[in-house]
Amino acid sequence: MTFADWLNSARIGFPLLNDKNSRPTSSADDEYNCIAWAAEDTEHWWWPDPQEQEYWPKMVPRAETIDAFVQAYRLLGYSHATDVSVEPGKQKIAIFANERGTPTHASRQLPGGWWTSKLGGQIDIEHELSAVEGPTYGKVTIVLARISNSE
Amino acid sequence: MSSTDPLRRVPTRSNLPFALVGNLLLAVSSVGASHQSIQLQQELVNLHSYYAFPASSIRDRRRERFGRLACRWREDTQWLSSATEIAVHPAYQAIIGMGPEALPLILEDLRHNSGHWYWALKAISNEDPVPPRDRGAIKRMKAAWLRWGEQKGIVVT
Numbered sequence: 001m002t003f004a005d006w007l008n009s010a011r012i013g014f015p016l017l018n019d020k021n022s023r024p025t026s027s028a029d030d031e032y033n034c035i036a037w038a039a040e041d042t043e044h045w046w047w048p049d050p051q052e053q054e055y056w057p058k059m060v061p062r063a064e065t066i067d068a069f070v071q072a073y074r075l076l077g078y079s080h081a082t083d084v085s086v087e088p089g090k091q092k093i094a095i096f097a098n099e100r101g102t103p104t105h106a107s108r109q110l111p112g113g114w115w116t117s118k119l120g121g122q123i124d125i126e127h128e129l130s131a132v133e134g135p136t137y138g139k140v141t142i143v144l145a146r147i148s149n150s151e
Numbered sequence: 152m153s154s155t156d157p158l159r160r161v162p163t164r165s166n167l168p169f170a171l172v173g174n175l176l177l178a179v180s181s182v183g184a185s186h187q188s189i190q191l192q193q194e195l196v197n198l199h200s201y202y203a204f205p206a207s208s209i210r211d212r213r214r215e216r217f218g219r220l221a222c223r224w225r226e227d228t229q230w231l232s233s234a235t236e237i238a239v240h241p242a243y244q245a246i247i248g249m250g251p252e253a254l255p256l257i258l259e260d261l262r263h264n265s266g267h268w269y270w271a272l273k274a275i276s277n278e279d280p281v282p283p284r285d286r287g288a289i290k291r292m293k294a295a296w297l298r299w300g301e302q303k304g305i306v307v308t
Contacts, residue, residue, distance in 0.1 A: 013230050030265050031289040033232040044287035045267075049234040053269045055287025064235060105232060120230040121267075136230050 006123070013136035022127035030121030035069070037118035038093045038106035039076055046072070066142055069095050069103045073144050081145035084129055086113045091148040094129055098138035105137040213249070217256040220246050225266065238270040247271050258300040261293060272296055 003024050035046035044055035048062040060071045092109040107115040114126045133139050224242040231237050261268045273279045280299040285291040300306035
């Protein structure tokens with residue numbers, strides 16, 4: 001499947017996504033999800049599911065709330081950021097939530113200003129932040145930042 | 152074939168019970184829609200199917216239904232990270248509703264296609280072979296459940 005075909009199949013869930021504001025960076029893989037990918041973990045599926053099937057840091061409440069997600073990333077050194085701009089020496093994560101305020105997705109900022117996302121059990125993409133907003137993930141609700149490990 | 156033919160007098164999967172169950176279904180339908188009557192109707196429908204179709208046909212229909220539901224579930228949840236949203240999808244819940252008969256189909260699908268079948272497996276079997284340290288480690292979860300299936304004789308290596 002070409003990226004154009006893939007975009008076509010994803011159009012309903014991601015109406016803003018196109019080949020100008022995104023590019024694929026991996027094949028499909030259901031061994032990790034966006035929350036893990038934002039935390040740079042490709043070995044686990046992170047989610048605070050009440051049935052306790054997925055990985056979630058032990059110190060953090062298993063609750064599908066923004067606060068619980070912030071607490072999870074806080075363990076990795078992240079704290080609240082004021083905006084999504086590129087700040088030299090800082091790495092940022094954006095957490096998306098639906099209209100009910102339930103977290104749905106996380107993206108990690110790349111040095112050039114685009115963001116990297118794992119789309120569920122599907123592919124990884126690099127994209128403009130707002131390109132994945134829409135009916136599937138809702139909108140960016142909170143931005144976190146930490147001192148970058150790579151600089 | 153005469154009326155004295157032994158084959159006519161022996162109840163088989165496809166004659167006497169078929170008519171009996173059909174009549175019972177009609178009778179129960181006229182009683183009303185209480186919880187008990189709906190449950191009884193469902194059991195009679197299952198009984199009716201049991202006698203009306205050969206076992207291989209029932210297995211094929213079950214497999215076909217599972218395949219249809221699994222396909223819809225995958226299509227609708229492929230973009231989701233939320234394990235909860237993935238598991239509460241109506242098609243996934245319908246597969247859980249198939250009960251123990253779904254276990255070999257789920258394990259076969261897990262072996263070939265992977266997927267988040269873990270809630271369904273746990274819900275149906277009331278067991279969980281995945282140690283707490285392996286939560287979310289998909290490769291190890293998959294291996295643990297397939298091993299469980301082999302030990303229970305549900306899947307064959």
